[in-house]
Amino acid sequence: MHSLHARPALGKAVAGLPPYVAGRRAQNALTAALASNESHYEPLPSVLESVRSTALLMNRYPDTASTELRQRLAEHLAVTADELAVGPGSVGVLQQIITSFCDPGDEVVFAWRSFEAYPILTALAGARPVPVPLLPDENHDLDAMAAAITGHTRVILLCTPNNPTGTPIASRALQAFLTRVPADVLVVIDEAYVEYATGPDPVDSLALYRRHPNVCVLRTFSKAYGLAGLRVGYAVAAPELADGLRRAALPFAVSALAQRAAVASLDAAHEMAERVHGVVAERERLLAALRAQGWQVPDSRANFLWLRTDAALHSELLHAFTTADTLVRSNAGDGIRVSLADAATNDRVLNILGDRTAFG
Known part of the structure; x- marks a missing residue:
């Protein structure tokens, strides 16, 4: 006899899963939205025009194999289309990776703190997250990560530059690390930035x-x-591995608009590079200014800056930013990430933080 109070239960992997918390959105034009890692420039004109024309086909399914995009990426990267898998943002491709390589009980090693989706996607696949603390200078502890490899390790995730610290992995250190990884363990170099x-x-x-x-x-x-709202990312892997990633993908996950915009973006690479140059210049300006104020800020190589905090300072900073109608990304227990924007908005950040001695 069925109980009147019985109901379907979520699986164990999902029931205990923390939600991914996206950066808060601006509620009005006066709010500085610096909580999400996204471009603060408007879409490139040529890319926007390609999306407008493709919108006329939104009643049709997209190419689930992303054939044109993979071919263009192959030319751009000097690889073959067989070595490429496309998905809805790099996080979508990452889910394809972990799903393809991990069975329940397998392990995924990554630095912590790093991208918040790493432990979530790992747990969702029934695998075990193995977070390895960052070094005091906010860099990956590659020695500790190598020591964390066991017979159950299937995937290692290396985020460089790392989110949220902005710190890169040095080439020589990464080359040495790879010689210590067993050949049957996949090493994912996550280069979102x-x-x-x-x-x-x-x-x-x-x-x-x-x-x-x-x-x-x-x-x-x-x-x-600047295509955060359209969701398109990709992986380069050995052909047989990339084939597995494509088979693990949700059909039609990358829209026709996203595919067309990505192709157009490759054509507009020089325009994108000009914008990147502007972001890098602002990043270096803010790093110097914050250090002059007394803040210890790691050398970010991304489009954001990282402030390591204890609990008391964390609360003070969040209050200061909120009072100034400025949204930043709170990584409770570790620190605050501030995305870079235009010069005026970045000056707003400098004004909020003021003199380091004003905070506890």
Whole structure:
């Protein structure tokens, strides 16, 4: 006999899953929305025009294989289309990766703090998250990550520049790390912010991929290319692995608008590069100004800055930003991430933070 109070129950992997918390949205034109990592520029004119024309086909299903986009990416990256998998943002491709490689009980190793979706997607696949604390200078502790590898490890996630700290992994350190990883463990180099990654000893992830068959490169059009609202990202992996990622993808997940916009974005790469140059210039200006105010800010190579906080300082800073109608990303227990915007908005951040000695 059925109980009147019985109801379907969520699976264990979902029942205990924390929700992904997106950056808060601006409620009015006066609010500075610096909580999400997105471009604060309007869409590139040529890209916007391509989306407008493609919108006339929204009654048709998109190409589920993203054929044209994969071919254009192949030309852009000097790989083959068979080495590419496309998904709804890099986080969508990451879900395809973890789903494809992990069974219940397997382990996924990543730095912490890093991208918040890492432990969520891992747990959703029934695998076990293995977070490895960052070093005191906010960099990946590659020695500790190598030591965390066990016979159950299936995937290692390396976010460079890291979200939310902005710190990059040095090329020489990453090359040395890869020699310590077993050949049957997939190493995902997550480069959502690679276009902003200026500085010494840069990682050539595609060169590492060509030397190490167990390396997968993950990138997105959401950040520097300004397509966060259309959701398109991609992975470069060995052909047999990329084939598995494509088979694990939700059919028609990348819309025709997103595919067309991504192709048009590749054609407008020089325009995107000009915008990136502006962001990098503002980043260096704010780093210098904040340090002059007494803040210890790591050398970000992304489109945001990171302030490490204890509980008391965290509360003070959030109150100061909220009072000034400025949204920032709170990583409770660790720190605050502030995305970069135009010069006037960035000056607003400097005014809020003022002198370091004004805060506890």
